Amino acid sequence: MNRPRILRAARALALPLLLAAGPASAQTALPDRPLRIISGFAPGGSSDTLTRLIADAVSPTLGQRVVVENRTGVNGVITAAYVAQSPPDGSMIYQCSMSTLAITPQLQGATLPLDPGVETSPVANVALSSYGLFVGAGSEYRSVADILAAARARPGRLTFASPGAGSAQHLSGELMKSLARVDMTHVPYRGTAPAVLDLIAGRIDFMIGNLGDATRQTQSGDLRLLGIGDPTRSPVFPDAPRIADTLPGFDVTGWFGMCGHREMPDALRQIWAGAIGRAMQDATVRKRLEDLGFTPYFENTADFTRRLEADRRTWREVIRAGNVTAN
Numbered sequence: 001m002n003r004p005r006i007l008r009a010a011r012a013l014a015l016p017l018l019l020a021a022g023p024a025s026a027q028t029a030l031p032d033r034p035l036r037i038i039s040g041f042a043p044g045g046s047s048d049t050l051t052r053l054i055a056d057a058v059s060p061t062l063g064q065r066v067v068v069e070n071r072t073g074v075n076g077v078i079t080a081a082y083v084a085q086s087p088p089d090g091s092m093i094y095q096c097s098m099s100t101l102a103i104t105p106q107l108q109g110a111t112l113p114l115d116p117g118v119e120t121s122p123v124a125n126v127a128l129s130s131y132g133l134f135v136g137a138g139s140e141y142r143s144v145a146d147i148l149a150a151a152r153a154r155p156g157r158l159t160f161a162s163p164g165a166g167s168a169q170h171l172s173g174e175l176m177k178s179l180a181r182v183d184m185t186h187v188p189y190r191g192t193a194p195a196v197l198d199l200i201a202g203r204i205d206f207m208i209g210n211l212g213d214a215t216r217q218t219q220s221g222d223l224r225l226l227g228i229g230d231p232t233r234s235p236v237f238p239d240a241p242r243i244a245d246t247l248p249g250f251d252v253t254g255w256f257g258m259c260g261h262r263e264m265p266d267a268l269r270q271i272w273a274g275a276i277g278r279a280m281q282d283a284t285v286r287k288r289l290e291d292l293g294f295t296p297y298f299e300n301t302a303d304f305t306r307r308l309e310a311d312r313r314t315w316r317e318v319i320r321a322g323n324v325t326a327n
Contacts, residue, residue, distance in 0.1 A: 028267035030090045035066045037258065038083060038094035040076030046212055046292045050256055051095040053288055054126055057279035062271070075167075076100035080116035080259070088261035090268030093123055096259035099168045102311040106319055107166045110326040121262045122308055124273040125299035126280065127289050129254035130211045131172055131229035133243055136202045137222055144227045144246040147206055151182035158184045161195040161207040166326055171315055172208040172229065172252045174322035179249050199223065210254060211236065212293020229253070232295070256294065257304055266301075273301050 039051040048070065055066040071079045076097060083094045096116065105115040135141050141150065151158045162170035165188045177184055187204055189195040192213045198204045200222045207214075208229065215236055217223040227243035228234055230253035243250045258276060260269060279285055280298040289296045299307065318324070 028265065028271070030062065030268060030271055033089075033091050035062060035064060036069050036092045037066055038079045038092060039068055039070045040072055040079030040095065040100065041070070042072055043070060046294075047095065047097065047256060049292055050127065050289065050294065053285060054095075054258070054276065054279060057282060057285045058272075058275040061275040061278050074112065075104045077104060077112050077114070077116055080120050081113040083259075083261055084114055084116075084119040086261065088263040088265070090260075090264055090271070093258045093260040093272055094120075095256065096120070096122070097256050098254050098311055101259070101308055103168055103171055103315045103319075104166060104326075106312065106316050107324055107326040108319065110166075116259070117308065117312055119262055120259045121264075121269075122301055122304040123258040123260050123269055124276040124301060125255055125257035125297060125304040125307065126276065127256045127294035128230070128232075128297045129256060129294055130232065130234055131169075131208055131252045131254060132211050132214065132225050132234075132237070132240065133206055133208050133227045133229070134199060134214050134218065134223045134225055135206045136200050136204075137224055138202055139205070139224065141206065141226065142224075144241070144243050147226070148180050148182060148247065150205075151180065151184050155183040156185055158182075159187050159205045160184055161187050161189055161199055161204040162209075163192040163195055164188050164190065166324060168252070168254055169207065169209050171318050171322075171324065174324060175252065175318050176208070176243075176247065176250060178318060178321045179247050196223070208252070210293065215293055235290070235295075255297075255307065257299070269301060 037051055037055045039048045041047040052068050055068045059066045071082050079094045083092055086092055101117040105112060105117055133144060141147050160173040170186055173186055195207055196214060199207050214223055218225050225237055225240050228240050229243050230251060234240060277298050280296060286296040
């Protein structure tokens with residue numbers, strides 16, 4: 001039996017398991033060509049590592065090895081444009097994030113090849129990424145309330161860091177400013193690492209960032225976590241309070257999912273979603289995601305679409321209120 005025939009047979013056996021994820025037709029199968037997940041970030045980072053983990057995990061269900069290809073640039077938008085300009089035959093999806101779909105395309109003055117939130121569409125969510133408010137170990141601030149009190153007492157004097165203008169971390173600070181009606185100064189860096197170094201050194205007052213980017217420094221005592229940005233409790237920091245306990249309405253939950261061509265047939269989309277859902281039931285996959293600082297959290301196409309639409313509305317309002325530009 002030749003290889004294409006073997007692949008067709010494997011997919012035929014896998015398809016009944018996938019139908020539970022959506023209304024895929026039993027007559028529909030992915031094409032007999034290499035399957036790819038495109039990563040918009042450089043190899044070695046947590047986002048790329050997540051992509052490779054999922055690619056390996058879905059390969060047995062889909063009947064062939066899924067290859068990861070990197071196409072970096074513009075916070076993942078280059079990847080989205082590549083997928084949007086490729087045939088919608090189901091052979092390719094890409095790893096998409098909250099920043100790529102819900103924030104970057106809506107920044108004022110953004111010059112992009114396309115809006116990923118419009119020209120591509122969700123397949124399935126894989127993981128959530130909790131955000132936290134961090135200060136240096138030597139900081140005088142011991143709570144979120146201390147931060148807000150200082151901001152009210154000294155308008156414009158308090159500084160908060162981010163890995164770049166228009167990033168999710170930057171917009172989280174803008175959301176805090178808007179909700180608390182305070183003035184604070186944003187200090188953008190070229191990446192998270194230098195921002196964390198200045199936070200540890202006390203050159204910046206605070207940072208709202210991904211827990212995974214600062215867990216090691218917090219556990220070592222170089223940073224102090226004052227609050228969690230989403231409604232859940234972090235298993236790594238179970239005693240950390242929620243920022244919303246002090247600032248009602250503050251809810252920032254990052255996410256990392258898989259998206260595809262907007263014209264990809266829904267039956268093919270559901271085959272991918274079903275394979276991802278099955279992979280997310282694997283304890284080893286979930287543990288590896290947790291080790292990367294993510295919270296494993298599968299959402300089917302419909303639920304993931306609702307999350308994206310809600311986040312686009314939220315960040316659009318924050319961008320307008322803070323007059324946040326792309327540069």
